[in-house]
Amino acid sequence: MKTLNIRRSFWIQLLKQLLCLAMVAIVVAPIALTLFAAFKTKADMVRTSPLRLPPFDRITLENFKAVLSNKYLFVGFRNTIVILVFSLFFNVMFGTVTAYVVERFQFRFKKVVVSLFFLGMLIPTFVTEIARFKIISGLGLYNTLGAPIVIYVASDLMQLYIYRQFISRISVSLDESAILDGCSYFGVFGRIIFPLLAPATATVCIIKSINIINDMYIPYLYMPKNQLRTLTTFLMNFANAQQGSWQKLAAGIIIIMLPTILLYVFFQKYILAGVIAGAVKE
Amino acid sequence: MGLLEKQKTKFIVISLLVPVTLLVAFVVVPGIDLFRLSATDWDGLSRNMKYIGFDNYASMFRDKDLWISLKNNMVYFFVHLLMIPVELAFAVLLTSKLRAAKFYKTMVFMPYIINGVAISYAFSYFFSPINGAFDAILSAVHLEGLIRSWLSDAKIVNYVLSFVSLWRFSGYHVILFMAALQSVPQDIHEAALVDGANAWQRFRYIQIPSIMLMVDFVLFDNIRGALQVFDIPFVMTNGGPGYASSTFTLYTINTAFKFSRFGLAATMAVAIMFMIVLIYFIQNFLIHKVMLREGRR
Numbered sequence: 001m002k003t004l005n006i007r008r009s010f011w012i013q014l015l016k017q018l019l020c021l022a023m024v025a026i027v028v029a030p031i032a033l034t035l036f037a038a039f040k041t042k043a044d045m046v047r048t049s050p051l052r053l054p055p056f057d058r059i060t061l062e063n064f065k066a067v068l069s070n071k072y073l074f075v076g077f078r079n080t081i082v083i084l085v086f087s088l089f090f091n092v093m094f095g096t097v098t099a100y101v102v103e104r105f106q107f108r109f110k111k112v113v114v115s116l117f118f119l120g121m122l123i124p125t126f127v128t129e130i131a132r133f134k135i136i137s138g139l140g141l142y143n144t145l146g147a148p149i150v151i152y153v154a155s156d157l158m159q160l161y162i163y164r165q166f167i168s169r170i171s172v173s174l175d176e177s178a179i180l181d182g183c184s185y186f187g188v189f190g191r192i193i194f195p196l197l198a199p200a201t202a203t204v205c206i207i208k209s210i211n212i213i214n215d216m217y218i219p220y221l222y223m224p225k226n227q228l229r230t231l232t233t234f235l236m237n238f239a240n241a242q243q244g245s246w247q248k249l250a251a252g253i254i255i256i257m258l259p260t261i262l263l264y265v266f267f268q269k270y271i272l273a274g275v276i277a278g279a280v281k282e
Numbered sequence: 283m284g285l286l287e288k289q290k291t292k293f294i295v296i297s298l299l300v301p302v303t304l305l306v307a308f309v310v311v312p313g314i315d316l317f318r319l320s321a322t323d324w325d326g327l328s329r330n331m332k333y334i335g336f337d338n339y340a341s342m343f344r345d346k347d348l349w350i351s352l353k354n355n356m357v358y359f360f361v362h363l364l365m366i367p368v369e370l371a372f373a374v375l376l377t378s379k380l381r382a383a384k385f386y387k388t389m390v391f392m393p394y395i396i397n398g399v400a401i402s403y404a405f406s407y408f409f410s411p412i413n414g415a416f417d418a419i420l421s422a423v424h425l426e427g428l429i430r431s432w433l434s435d436a437k438i439v440n441y442v443l444s445f446v447s448l449w450r451f452s453g454y455h456v457i458l459f460m461a462a463l464q465s466v467p468q469d470i471h472e473a474a475l476v477d478g479a480n481a482w483q484r485f486r487y488i489q490i491p492s493i494m495l496m497v498d499f500v501l502f503d504n505i506r507g508a509l510q511v512f513d514i515p516f517v518m519t520n521g522g523p524g525y526a527s528s529t530f531t532l533y534t535i536n537t538a539f540k541f542s543r544f545g546l547a548a549t550m551a552v553a554i555m556f557m558i559v560l561i562y563f564i565q566n567f568l569i570h571k572v573m574l575r576e577g578r579r
Contacts, residue, residue: 033404051419130547235399246410
């Protein structure tokens with residue numbers, strides 16, 4: 001009976017592994033095949049099967065060189081970093097303080113404030129730009145890095161849920177004793193609450209970085225100028241310029257994918273925690 | 283105490299001033315403005331706009347290409363809907379006794395964090411008729427007969443794009459289901475084991491009820507996602523051939539930013555909001571009133 005069970009669990013485990021390996025194959029295939037193409041010369045694109053790497057002695061790095069020597073890649077990289085730094089800074093600052101005030105204090109109009117933020121989460125993303133466009137251009141932000149920064153800071157509200165969850169787990173007596181000791185409210189927030197929120201801040205920063213780096217729509221819509229490319233819109237321009245030379249585009253695809261993949265590999269724990277917290281609260 | 287109250291009020295006002303102003307100016311006002319714009323003929327540029335009542339709504343309902351686009355959204359909706367049981371099964375699989383579970387969990391979520399534009403180009407190459415990898419795979423297993431022009435055949439293009447969408451977003455649902463499954467306290471499982479419940483009974487009577495909330499969220503996310511499909515068709519086919527792979531959101535965006543009919547586009551945006559709410563209520567009704575009641579009989 002026991003050996004029967006062991007044998008049965010072996011087959012079950014094998015079946016599970018096969019299912020999982022099939023999943024991994026589906027996930028990896030499009031990335032691996034793109035990588036294969038990125039290593040090929042133009043001639044090998046036709047000569048060799050797309051399912052294979054070229055023969056070892058014909059592997060070329062020319063495609064990667066072509067992408068890396070494109071000056072707009074670095075323009076895109078720089079702009080993406082600038083947008084990231086400003087968006088994350090203000091998102092964290094406003095996110096923490098808003099969540100703190102809403103979670104800890106009773107005040108007139110609190111219901112109004114809370115329902116405004118709730119309403120903000122219900123408004124659909126893409127189509128709102130039809131009305132927002134007017135406001136952004138009216139403020140002279142069109143074709144400036146200010147446009148994506150303002151939009152990311154104002155409209156991406158998932159950090160509020162993550163911070164509120166976190167603050168609700170911090171004991172209120174901590175605030176109260178600090179106030180009794182003569183600490184101001186700004187002091188309580190700045191010196192006690194904000195540092196305690198560091199793990200939540202890490203989660204917020206990493207998830208937002210991925211969303212911002214990957215976003216195509218806002219930069220595409222508001223920053224058509226060449227000097228204002230982001231990594232993602234750089235790839236779109238690069239793709240349009242490479243009509244037909246897949247191997248070069250493939251190298252571009254791999255390079256643009258790398259930053260978020262690296263973030264994911266190193267900070268997976270924070271990313272999963274944040275994504276789940278963002279969903280559970282809706 | 284009066285001083286403290288004053289300090290408190292000052293702190294609250296200073297703290298909320300900027301975030302609330304930003305929210306109102308850049309989210310709430312445009313959200314509401316969509317309703318107003320939907321009653322105008324605004325072209326996106328001129329200072330003047332005429333109020334034309336419900337004319338936009340009338341022309342929206344008459345717009346054949348918009349209906350084609352909406353039908354395409356339905357393809358995404360149903361393809362993703364059919365995948366939800368598979369996603370759930372995978373979540374159960376990954377939370378069960380499994381070697382290398384951590385590695386598989388990493389892999390299943392990876393597509394979700396990959397750059398959407400980059401992967402859309404990668405899939406354009408994958409399905410390309412010239413040296414495309416997918417055709418090569420089919421030839422390798424002697425199924426050349428199945429080869430189609432995947433991205434320019436109006437009959438199948440939406441299914442191909444839905445597959446790309448599945449590739450990107452399924453892992454998100456798997457991770458959410460896993461989180462819900464793992465939130466079931468261990469002692470409930472043990473109690474059920476002691477009482478002699480088999481694997482299916484434990485799944486049906488312990489795991490399913492505890493993840494119903496997450497199922498609700500995933501179903502809602504599916505509606506929202508399906509109605510707002512945008513970047514995959516935008517990058518891979520730009521809605522073509524013709525309007526064969528256009529989607530409601532893509533069509534709306536083009537109406538505004540390509541054809542400068544912001545008033546009409548705002549009407550479509552309003553329609554999207556209504557559809558999300560409406561389908562959510564219908565779906566909720568079907569699940570909680572019809573299906574679950576039948577389960578009790």
